[in-house]
Amino acid sequence: MAKVDDAENRNRRNNVRILGIPEKAEGTTPELFAEQFIKKCLDPIQLSSTFVVERAHRIPTRSPPPGAPPRPFILKVLNYRDRDTILAAARRMQEIRFENSRLSFYPDFSSEVQRLRRQFTAVRARLRGKEIRYAMLYPAKLRVQDGESVRFFTTAEEASEWLDGLG
Secondary structure, X not given: OHHHHHHHHHHOOOEEEEEOOOOOOOOOOHHHXXXXXXXXXXXXXXXXXXXXXXXXXXXXXXXXXXXXXXOOEEEEEOOHHHHHHHHHHHHHHOOEEEOOEEEEEEEOOOHXXXXXXXXXXXXXXXXXXXXXXXXXXXXXXXXXXXXXXXEEEOOHHHHHHXXXXXX
């Protein structure tokens, strides 16, 4: 199972998951929409001269009912550096809006990696509350900047115990 999960994540390495794009905004050519959207919404970013969206699609489920959040929009770029540039630009911008919808950009991981990362949700909220810098490393390791030192946690329980010790 570990090999299958690793293969799935390697296959998704150049993918960006975008949450919040309204349903049917992409029209009939999602790849062209994605290229124009990225260049317009994340201006100014330094994409490579070969920036191409290879594939773009919604998560293949039924369309959500009116009022429900739209399905995630996945795009696969040709170059992983462009993916990293897109994610870094989205992080710097704080808030990105499209047609009055707030957008969120994430790397696209397998459901197993997402499950592992979700375990750190409460700990990350506590870290944000205490204004402690942190990062999630692949696949699901929490890196915490504690003053001059850096700490790594592989389970949410370890991180929570450490936070409890801070007071």
